[in-house]
Amino acid sequence: MAQGRGNATAAGTRGEKNAPALTTAAPCGCAASGAATLAHKHTPRSDELKKSVTCRLNRAIGQLNGVKAMIEDDRYCGDVLTQLAAAESAVKA
Template sequence: MSEQDHCCSSGRATERTDKTKSNLVSRLNRVEGQIRGIRGMVEKDVYCDDILNQIAAVQSALNAVGKILLEGHMKSCVMDRIQQGDNEVIDELLKTMNKLMK
């Protein structure tokens, strides 16, 4: 497999390089830790503004994960499906992007 991620055209799975997978898992582990930290802050009655700042950091971290996934998706899965004549992938992508931008 090349450095690019590849979409499995026979199903709804995507193969990712070990490097990409490791990067995503690492980022998601950090987000998970941040979420646990926020829960602890709520339980300890920490000042609202401090909690809100942590929530903003989590949202930013999740957006970064989403950007990585979206880029890989567009460069592999979407491109592959368009090259195979499946233009419905554009509507699927637009729907997903609308969800991400809410």
């Protein structure tokens, strides 16, 4: 460590001095470990956009569940990779 720099923190090593600790709420809905939580922002979205995004997410979730089942069944790696590519494509859309 260079002399005079003091203790390096995770934020300090990226050049982000005094960066706030940002965490999301725990799955139970409470703040995780008393750390700061992100502010909830409202973004208006049309019903059509919500339906489109929900459909794409459901497709990706279904494909990932398929990958999970394929792994549990010891399926061929090429088949698993094909399914993963389909899930990635659904997420990117």
